[in-house]
Amino acid sequence: MTPAIQLTQVHKHFGALHALKGVDLNIEQGEFFALLGPNGAGKSTLINLLAGLLRPTSGTLSVMGFDVLKDYRQARHALGVVPQELVFDPFFNLREMLRFQAGYFGRGNENDTWVDEVIECLGLTDKAHTNMRRLSGGMKRRALIAQALVHKPPVIVLDEPTAGVDVELRHTLWEFIKRLNREGHTIILTTHYLEEAEELCSRVALMKQGEVIALDSTKNLLASIPGKNLKLKLSAAVPQSLMAMVRHQDALDYMLNLNEITQIEFVLAELRNANVSVLDMQLIEPDLEDVFVDLIGRS
Amino acid sequence: MNLISQRMRGPWTLFKKELLRFWRVGFQTVAAPVMTALLYLLIFSHVLGSRVEVYPGVPYTVFLIPGLIMMSVLQNAFANSSSSLIQSKVMGNIIFVLLTPLSYIEFFSAFLAASIIRGLCVGFSIYLVSMCFIDLPLNHPWIILAFAVFGSGMLGAFGIIAGLWAEKFDQMAAFQNFVIMPLSFLSGVFYSIHSLPPLWQTVSHFNPFFYMIDGFRYGFFGMSDISPWFSLSVVIASFITLSLVTIGMLRAGYKLRG
Numbered sequence: 001m002t003p004a005i006q007l008t009q010v011h012k013h014f015g016a017l018h019a020l021k022g023v024d025l026n027i028e029q030g031e032f033f034a035l036l037g038p039n040g041a042g043k044s045t046l047i048n049l050l051a052g053l054l055r056p057t058s059g060t061l062s063v064m065g066f067d068v069l070k071d072y073r074q075a076r077h078a079l080g081v082v083p084q085e086l087v088f089d090p091f092f093n094l095r096e097m098l099r100f101q102a103g104y105f106g107r108g109n110e111n112d113t114w115v116d117e118v119i120e121c122l123g124l125t126d127k128a129h130t131n132m133r134r135l136s137g138g139m140k141r142r143a144l145i146a147q148a149l150v151h152k153p154p155v156i157v158l159d160e161p162t163a164g165v166d167v168e169l170r171h172t173l174w175e176f177i178k179r180l181n182r183e184g185h186t187i188i189l190t191t192h193y194l195e196e197a198e199e200l201c202s203r204v205a206l207m208k209q210g211e212v213i214a215l216d217s218t219k220n221l222l223a224s225i226p227g228k229n230l231k232l233k234l235s236a237a238v239p240q241s242l243m244a245m246v247r248h249q250d251a252l253d254y255m256l257n258l259n260e261i262t263q264i265e266f267v268l269a270e271l272r273n274a275n276v277s278v279l280d281m282q283l284i285e286p287d288l289e290d291v292f293v294d295l296i297g298r299s
Numbered sequence: 300m301n302l303i304s305q306r307m308r309g310p311w312t313l314f315k316k317e318l319l320r321f322w323r324v325g326f327q328t329v330a331a332p333v334m335t336a337l338l339y340l341l342i343f344s345h346v347l348g349s350r351v352e353v354y355p356g357v358p359y360t361v362f363l364i365p366g367l368i369m370m371s372v373l374q375n376a377f378a379n380s381s382s383s384l385i386q387s388k389v390m391g392n393i394i395f396v397l398l399t400p401l402s403y404i405e406f407f408s409a410f411l412a413a414s415i416i417r418g419l420c421v422g423f424s425i426y427l428v429s430m431c432f433i434d435l436p437l438n439h440p441w442i443i444l445a446f447a448v449f450g451s452g453m454l455g456a457f458g459i460i461a462g463l464w465a466e467k468f469d470q471m472a473a474f475q476n477f478v479i480m481p482l483s484f485l486s487g488v489f490y491s492i493h494s495l496p497p498l499w500q501t502v503s504h505f506n507p508f509f510y511m512i513d514g515f516r517y518g519f520f521g522m523s524d525i526s527p528w529f530s531l532s533v534v535i536a537s538f539i540t541l542s543l544v545t546i547g548m549l550r551a552g553y554k555l556r557g
Contacts, residue, residue: 014557048557051397051398052397052398052556053394053397053398053556053557054556054557055552055556055557072400073400073402074400076398076399076400077400079398081398083391083394085391087390087391087392087394087395088390088392089387089390089392089395090390091319091320091323091324092316092319097395100312100313100315100316101395101399103308103309103311103312103313103315103316104309104312104313104395104396104399104400104401105309105399105400106305106306106308106309106400107308108303108305108308147395
């Protein structure tokens with residue numbers, strides 16, 4: 001089957017900055033894929049290259065088998081992009097905006113039913129005739145998602161779709177996006193909320209400084225962190241003997257990594273010897289954030 | 300709309316959106332320039348009306364109207380494409396068009412056509428309103444139309460160039476005040492270049508606006524400073540040159556696709 005997205009040795013320079021350093025990436029059709037990484041890792045550059053907003057310095061990118069430069073028309077028909085910024089056209093109302101957007105893709109009146117369906121699915125029906133300027137931030141975010149869907153693209157890219165969105169809306173949005181995935185759409189997202197990626201995505205690429213430093217199923221990545229995490233609230237700093245196990249620290253709140261559960265006895269003994277008392281304690285399964293911190297730190 | 304082939308729907312939609320964009324604020328984009336032109340007419344005809352006769356038998360007020368119409372056509376054609384582009388660049392919504400399968404030629408055509416329509420709308424409105432006061436001869440309507448279409452086309456293309464180049468509103472304002480305004484005011488809207496000293500007559504010949512105004516005026520009076528055919532050639536050549544430059548910039552993705 002043709003991959004939904006294929007990148008081969010993609011480089012992108014912005015003057016002296018080498019923003020993407022030979023990225024290879026294949027995303028299969030129907031995947032729910034997360035692109036993670038700290039700010040400046042190259043996630044948005046990668047998305048903008050796919051969308052044709054940027055041109056690669058070298059390498060090739062394709063969407064559903066269509067080269068984003070040579071077959072740009074087909075590639076753009078196959079791709080729906082939800083941009084990160086809340087951009088909108090202040091001259092028009094929501095329904096007009098969506099109909100124009102569909103029109104740019106060559107769709108006429110026959111597509112209006114679908115436009116209204118998207119409006120309804122995103123809970124925007126009562127705002128269909130409201131000028132875009134007057135929509136709230138959350139509404140604008142939903143409008144952007146609607147805009148990316150009007151031409152029924154098989155591949156949908158969401159760049160930080162839940163940034164600045166309240167919990168309830170975030171939940172509604174994910175339900176909707178999960179539904180799109182179930183219906184066969186390939187979903188690619190970037191997010192800062194790692195728990196979202198962990199819950200939703202079957203595969204994850206981790207980027208750092210223009211390179212993909214990890215690419216695996218969420219399950220395998222989680223399994224790559226051995227043992228468990230021990231969260232401690234202490235009365236004083238941990239003794240030197242435990243420093244090697246500290247994953248992160250915030251004042252006297254510590255997260256320790258245990259290779260084996262039996263190490264807990266050693267930790268408690270060391271604390272007792274150092275006269276440090278435990279104020280609170282919690283045993284936690286490692287999450288994607290641990291993988292993230294681990295890999296970013298290691299590379 | 301479904302009468303239009305699927306391939307043409309994209310550019311047609313962009314054209315329609317660009318039309319609606321100025322039509323929605325018609326008070327500002329059509330009525331306001333008509334008002335400005337009428338004020339010019341009122342003031343200049345009062346001050347100079349009885350003292351100046353540029354062409355024999357043509358009162359100054361009558362002489363003034365075609366120039367004012369053409370100046371407004373040109374300024375508004377420029378304003379349409381340039382302001383639309385700079386606004387959508389600053390607002391960021393230009394991305395909605397860039398994400399679509401529209402080609403650079405289609406993008407160009409839609410913006411250009413909308414600019415021409417805005418220019419013609421403003422010009423025709425000034426013509427209609429001035430007809431209420433003044434009897435204006437119409438010697439060669441086709442020449443009038445040709446100059447209006449190619450002139451507004453040229454300025455529409457120029458507006459796209461300015462819109463692509465400018466990154467902020469003040470850069471656009473500078474373009475308007477330091478390029479478009481001097482070119483249009485020094486083009487012979489208010490006078491015949493024969494009344495200028497020789498040096499300025501020569502300088503005027505390097506101003507494409509001069510040919511547009513002079514040729515446009517010929518269509519009304521059948522009289523002009525220089526041959527209308529030469530003027531039309533200059534205007535068409537300038538239109539083609541600017542269009543090619545614009546298309547080249549769009550093709551390269553200048554300040555649009557990095």
